[in-house]
Amino acid sequence: MNKFLASELEETTPEQCRFQVVPVPFEATVSYGGGTAEGPRAILEASDQLELWDGESIPANEGIYTHEAVDCTGPTEQVLARIEAAISTAAEYGMPVMLGGEHSVTLGALRALKKKYGTFGIVQFDAHADLRKAYEGNPYSHASVMHRALELELPVFQLGVRAFCTEEVAVRAKHNIPHIDAKELALSPLPDTLLPDGFPENIYITFDVDGLDPSVIRATGTPVPGGIQWWQAITLLEKAVKGRNVVGCDVVELAPQEGDHASDFAAAQLTYSMLGIIQRSAK
Numbered sequence: 270m271n272k273f274l275a276s277e278l279e280e281t282t283p284e285q286c287r288f289q290v291v292p293v294p295f296e297a298t299v300s301y302g303g304g305t306a307e308g309p310r311a312i313l314e315a316s317d318q319l320e321l322w323d324g325e326s327i328p329a330n331e332g333i334y335t336h337e338a339v340d341c342t343g344p345t346e347q348v349l350a351r352i353e354a355a356i357s358t359a360a361e362y363g364m365p366v367m368l369g370g371e372h373s374v375t376l377g378a379l380r381a382l383k384k385k386y387g388t389f390g391i392v393q394f395d396a397h398a399d400l401r402k403a404y405e406g407n408p409y410s411h412a413s414v415m416h417r418a419l420e421l422e423l424p425v426f427q428l429g430v431r432a433f434c435t436e437e438v439a440v441r442a443k444h445n446i447p448h449i450d451a452k453e454l455a456l457s458p459l460p461d462t463l464l465p466d467g468f469p470e471n472i473y474i475t476f477d478v479d480g481l482d483p484s485v486i487r488a489t490g491t492p493v494p495g496g497i498q499w500w501q502a503i504t505l506l507e508k509a510v511k512g513r514n515v516v517g518c519d520v521v522e523l524a525p526q527e528g529d530h531a532s533d534f535a536a537a538q539l540t541y542s543m544l545g546i547i548q549r550s551a552k
Contacts, residue, residue, distance in 0.1 A: 272335035273313055273316045274319060276317035281334055287548075289366060290333060290367075290368060292336070292339070293355075293374045297345055305490060305524045308525065309369065313537075316537040324545075332363070336359060352378060360516075360517070364516065364547070365382075368520055371490075376418070379473065382517055388471075390426060390471070393428065394475070394480035394505070399437075423473075426465070429480040430450045459501075459505070463509050473516055475518070475521065479522055480497055481496050481497050481502060481535075486523070486532045510547055510550040513550070515550075
């Protein structure tokens, strides 16, 4: 089994580790380019090329344990139940770090953490709003995952969106979903305080890699131009976690392409950089 930073870390037990990596190679509803089922494997393999020092600290000092990949065969509801169980187990030991797979996997994690923490806020990095009630008749589509989050009564804050339909515009307005879309991020200075007043102290970060500009990660199902740049993403993550407690995170929608090592490595670096930011922001 591939493990995160296997080339650098000694064997550990989950009890020894703060960060609990859960690979979820699920792909069922991608609507353009496919391949996200291979995303977790590619991230884990690329992580062997990372440096332990991330430029400011060594997140691995907190301990990183990689669980067995979730079984993603069978109907979507069954897969989501397995994801929920896996995240619940991981959360008993530390902070779940889920590697997807398509974005629909996030619902399983949200269900698990809802039971553990009650309410928490979701910080969503994404090219798409993912607020459709259903897509092509499927309520578990990757394009509907944030609509399912709203049904769980979890507040959402969106960053980097630049492709959405009129239905999603209406859902945003109805639920008063705060957001800073990609155009505003590109043309205006970042606010000193990112999350709005009243946003929960506990947060979950879901990072769809298509939120980044294709110049950073091209290997994703729908690489929409005009996305978030690398250092902008790092700064946004730092602002998002400031003064907050991160209860879990995920990196999803990498669709590896032969010969594109840069995208795989960037997704692995994003994952590790996120852990470093969380490590350094701990209260």
